[in-house]
Amino acid sequence: MVSDGTLPPPDKANEYIPSACPGGRPPHLWLADGRSLYDAFGFEWTLLCLGAESGDSSAMVEEAERRKIDMKVTALHLPEARALYEADFALIRPDQIVAWRGNSCEAAKEILHQILGSNAAST
Numbered sequence: 061m062v063s064d065g066t067l068p069p070p071d072k073a074n075e076y077i078p079s080a081c082p083g084g085r086p087p088h089l090w091l092a093d094g095r096s097l098y099d100a101f102g103f104e105w106t107l108l109c110l111g112a113e114s115g116d117s118s119a120m121v122e123e124a125e126r127r128k129i130d131m132k133v134t135a136l137h138l139p140e141a142r143a144l145y146e147a148d149f150a151l152i153r154p155d156q157i158v159a160w161r162g163n164s165c166e167a168a169k170e171i172l173h174q175i176l177g178s179n180a181a182s183t
Contacts, residue, residue, distance in 0.1 A: 062160040062174050064147075080145040082158050087144040097141070102132025104154045109135040111148035111163075120149070120165035123172050151175075 061082040068083035078087035089097040100106075105124065109117050117133060124131040142148065147161035151171070159175050 061158075062171050064161060068158075078144075080147065080150055080158055080161055082160055084158050086150070086152055086156060086158055089138075089141055089144060091136075097136075098156065100134045100136075101152055101156065102130065102134075104130035105132070105159075106152040107131055107133045107165075108141070108145065108150040108152065109133060109137070109148070110142040110145050110150065111137065117149065117165050119168040120151070120171070123168040127172060127176070129172070129176075 063082055066079075066081040068079050068081045076085060078085055080087055086097070091097060091100065107117060107120055107124075121131070121133060145161060148163045149165055150161040151159045153159045153175075160171050162171075165171075
């Protein structure tokens, strides 16, 4: 995870406390087509693009590809989604925990390095 200075709520197995804070369980949202936001997540990593004017996600996409990370990009551009996550972007881990959130993907290399640590594909 990449801390943004906030603390996730306690993680209790039988209690869902949504929090977009890195380390928290992602907040839920019903989409206009009736699907759950969770149904829009990928099987591995998911990058949520949430702001109506959210910036360029290409740095994160390119870094994930370079590291051979299976990452689905889900663009919502919904004010209510942006308000729930309090950021333009949120990176969701395969276990559906928020790994990172922020308003720019420019530091993608550093973000993924911190989340994943060193591995052969990171150099």
